Amino acid sequence: MKMxxxxxxxxxxxxxxxxxxxxxxxxxxxxxxxxTTALAKSTITHVVEAQGSVSYRDEVAVLTxxxxxxxxxxxxxxxxxxAGDALLAVDGGVLDDAIDRASTAVRKLDLEIANMxxxxxxxxxxxxxxxxxxxxxxxxxTGAGAGTTGSTxxxxxxxxxxxxxxERLIALxxxxxxxxxxxxxxxxxxxxxxxxxxSSSGVVTLSSAERGLVMEATAQGDxxxxxxxxxxxxxxxxGDIELNDVAVAVAEDADGSVHLSANIAADGVAAxxxxxxxxxxxxxEYASCLPAEAVxxxxxxxxxxxxxxxxxxxxxxxxxxxxxxxxxxxRGNGVVALADGALSPQxxxxxxxxxxxxxxxxxxxxxx
Numbered sequence: 001m002k003m004x005x006x007x008x009x010x011x012x013x014x015x016x017x018x019x020x021x022x023x024x025x026x027x028x029x030x031x032x033x034x035x036t037t038a039l040a041k042s043t044i045t046h047v048v049e050a051q052g053s054v055s056y057r058d059e060v061a062v063l064t065x066x067x068x069x070x071x072x073x074x075x076x077x078x079x080x081x082x083a084g085d086a087l088l089a090v091d092g093g094v095l096d097d098a099i100d101r102a103s104t105a106v107r108k109l110d111l112e113i114a115n116m117x118x119x120x121x122x123x124x125x126x127x128x129x130x131x132x133x134x135x136x137x138x139x140x141x142t143g144a145g146a147g148t149t150g151s152t153x154x155x156x157x158x159x160x161x162x163x164x165x166x167e168r169l170i171a172l173x174x175x176x177x178x179x180x181x182x183x184x185x186x187x188x189x190x191x192x193x194x195x196x197x198x199s200s201s202g203v204v205t206l207s208s209a210e211r212g213l214v215m216e217a218t219a220q221g222d223x224x225x226x227x228x229x230x231x232x233x234x235x236x237x238x239g240d241i242e243l244n245d246v247a248v249a250v251a252e253d254a255d256g257s258v259h260l261s262a263n264i265a266a267d268g269v270a271a272x273x274x275x276x277x278x279x280x281x282x283x284x285e286y287a288s289c290l291p292a293e294a295v296x297x298x299x300x301x302x303x304x305x306x307x308x309x310x311x312x313x314x315x316x317x318x319x320x321x322x323x324x325x326x327x328x329x330x331r332g333n334g335v336v337a338l339a340d341g342a343l344s345p346q347x348x349x350x351x352x353x354x355x356x357x358x359x360x361x362x363x364x365x366x367x368x
Contacts (some may be wrong), residue, residue, distance in 0.1 A: 008229050009132070013290065014325045019234060022048075022232040022282060027274070028227050030362065031363060031364045032321070032353045032354060032355050032357060032361075032362065032363045032364070033354040033355075033364055033366045034308075034351075034352065034353045034354075034357075034363045034364070034366065035319055035350075035351050035352040035353075035364060035365070035366060035367070036308060036348040036349060036350055036351060037290060037291055037348075037351040038345060038347065038348065038349060039287075039288045039289065039290065039338070039343055039344075039347075039348050039349070040288060040289055040290075040344070040345075041285060041286065041289065041336045042285070042287045042289035042333070042337070043283060043284065043286075043333075044283070044284055044289075044330050044331070044332040044333050044335060044337055045278070045282070045283040045332060045333060046223045046226075046281040046282050046283075046332050047068050047223070047278055047279065047280050047281065048216040048221075048223050048227060048231075048233075048258075048260075048277065048278075048279040048281065049203030049219075049277065049278055049279075049342065050218060050219035050224075050260055050276070050277045051217060051274060051275070051276070051277075052216050052217025052218070052260065052275060052276075053215070053216065053217075053268050053273065053274050053275075053276060053334070054213050054214070054215050054264060054270065054271055054273045054274075054275065055186060055207055055213065055214060055216065055271050055273070056185055056186055056208050056211075056212075056213060056214070056270060056271055057189065057207075057208075057211045057212050057214040057263065058190055058203070058207060058208040058211045059205050059206070059207050059208070060179060060182075060206055061191065061201060061202030061203075061204070061205050061206075062087060062181065062202055062203055062204045062205070062206050063092070063200075063202050063203070064172065064179045064198055064202075064230045065098065065165070065168055065169055065172065066198055066199055066201055066301075067094075067098060067196045067197060067198065068090040068094055068095060068098065068197065068198055068360065069090060069092065069094045069112075069195070069196075069197055069198075069199065070088055070089075070090055070091075070192045070193065070195065070196050070197075070203065071088075071089050071090060071091045071092075071177075072089050072196050073087070073088045073190060073192075073193060074086050074087060074088060074089075075087050075088075075187045075204065076187065076190075077184065077187055077188060077190060078187065079187045080184075080185070080186050080187075080271070080272075081181045081184065081186070081187060081206070082181065082184050083180075083181055083182065083183045084181060085180060085181045086142075086178040086179070086180055087178075087179050087181055087187075087204050087206075088176045088177070088178070088179050088181060088194075088203060088204065089176070089177050089179070090177050090198070092177050093172070095169060095172060095173050095177055095271065096173070097207075097278060098159075099121045099166065099169045099170060099173065102162060102166040103166055104167055105161055105162045105166075106159060106166055109155055109158055109159040110156055110159065111163060112325075113159060115152055116152045116155065117152060121178070122208055124236065130350075131259065131360065136226050151320060154162050166255065167321060168243060170365065178232055179204075183205045183206070183207040183208060183210070185208050186206070186207045186271050186272070187204060187205070187206060187207075188205045188206065188207050189204065189205035190203075191203055191204060191205060194202070207271070207287055207365075211267055212263060212264070213264040213265070213269065213270075213271060214261055214262065214263055214264060215235060215261065215262045215264050215275055216259070216260065216261045216278070217257075217259075217261075217277050218253065218257050218258065218259060219257065219258045219260055219277070220258065223281055224257075224258040225258065226281055227250045227258060227279065227308065227330050228250060228282070229249070229251070230247065230248065230250060230294060231248045231250055231260075231279050232245055232246065232248065232279070233246055233248050233249060233277055233278055233279035234246065234277075234278045234279075235262065235264075235275050235276065235277055235278070235301075236275060236276050236278065237269060237273055237274075237275040238273070238274075238275075239268065239270070239319050241266065241269060241337050243264070243266055243269075243361060245268055246262050247262060247263075248260050248261070248262045248277065248279060249261045249262065250298060256360075260277050260279075260319060263276075265299050278302060281290050281343050284330065285341065286329060286337035286338075287329055288337065288338045288339070288340055288345075289335045289336065289337050289338065290305065290326060290335065290336055290338065290349060290351075291334065291351050292334050292336050293351060293352060294336075294349050294350060294351045295326065295336045295338075302324050302325060303323055303325070303326050303327075303328050303336075304323050304324060304326060305323075305326055305341065305343070305349050305350070305352070306321040306322065306323060306324070306349070306350040306353075306357050307321065307322050307347045307348060307350040308320070308321060308322075308347075308349075308350065308363060308365070309322050318350070318362055319362065319363045319364065319365070320360055320362055320363065321350060321357050321359070321360070322359065322360075322362050323359045324343065325342065326338045326339070326342045326343065327339035327342065336363050348365070
C-alpha cells in the first residue's frame, strides 16, 4: 500500500514538473525579446548639409546669326575653353544661302534709296519752279519732299542693319563657318545641338571668370525649410580646404527644394570642384533624451514609449510593457528630447523588440 502511494506521488511530481516545463515553454514562445535604454543627456544639433559644385559667377549666351543649321558641336557641358576656341560649326550651304539673301536685300535697299532720292530731287525742283511762278502748289511740293526725306532716312537705317548682317555672315564663312568662344570660361549649356537651327537666344552658354566663382547646391528636408533668405555657414572642399563664416544666399526652387549659393574667393578652389555646405541652425542640450527608435508617433500630436514593469504571474515575477505618453521637445542626431515628468531616469525603456508590441505584452531583456 505504501509502495503504491509512493509511486503515485512520484508520478504526480513528474507530471507537475512536465507541466511546469511545458507552461514555461508556451509562455516563452509569446514573450517579446527586447533591448532597453534609459533617459540620458544629449545635444541635438540641427545642421543643413548639401553637396554642390563651384562654377564661374557670370554666365553669358554666345550668339551667332539666326537661322543657321548647326552641323557639329565641338564642346560639352563642363568643358573649359579659351577665348577663340571653336564651339561649333554651322552648315556652309545654309550659310551661303543666307549670304545671298542678305546681299540681295542690300542691293534692293540701295535701289529703293536711290529711287526715293530721285523722287525727292524732283519734288524739290517742282517746288522751286512753283515758288518762282507764285503758284499754290509750292506748299504741296515742299511737304512731299519732307515726307520723302523721312522715308529715305528709314530705308538707310534698314540698309545699315542689313549690311552689318551681311558682313557678319561673310566673316562667319571666312572663319570656316565656326562659332568661337568670346572669352575664357566653362561651357554650362548647349542651346543649339547638332541639327538644330540657331536663334536669338544663343547657341552655347558660357561662364565668365571675370567676376569670380560661386558655389551652388540644393538642400532638402525640414531643416532646410527653416532657413531664411540668408544664412552663414561653412564650406568644406577636398584637400582639407575649409571656408568659415561664409555668407550663403537662400532661395526656394519651383519643386520646393532650397537653393544655396555663395560667392567663393579662396586659394585652391577652382571651377568644377565639389564641396559641402554646412549650416548650423541650432544646438541645444537636453536632460531627457532617448534613441529615436524608442519613441513611437501615433499622431503628430501624440507620441509614446514602452516601459518595462514587473508583475506577479502564474510562474512567478514577469516583465510586461506599458504604454506611456511623452511630450517631444526636439528631434535630431538620431535622438529625441522629451519634456520632464513622464519618465524617470531609473525606468527601463524599450529601445528595440523582435515583434510588434502592445500594452501588457510580456517581455524579456536580451543583449543587443
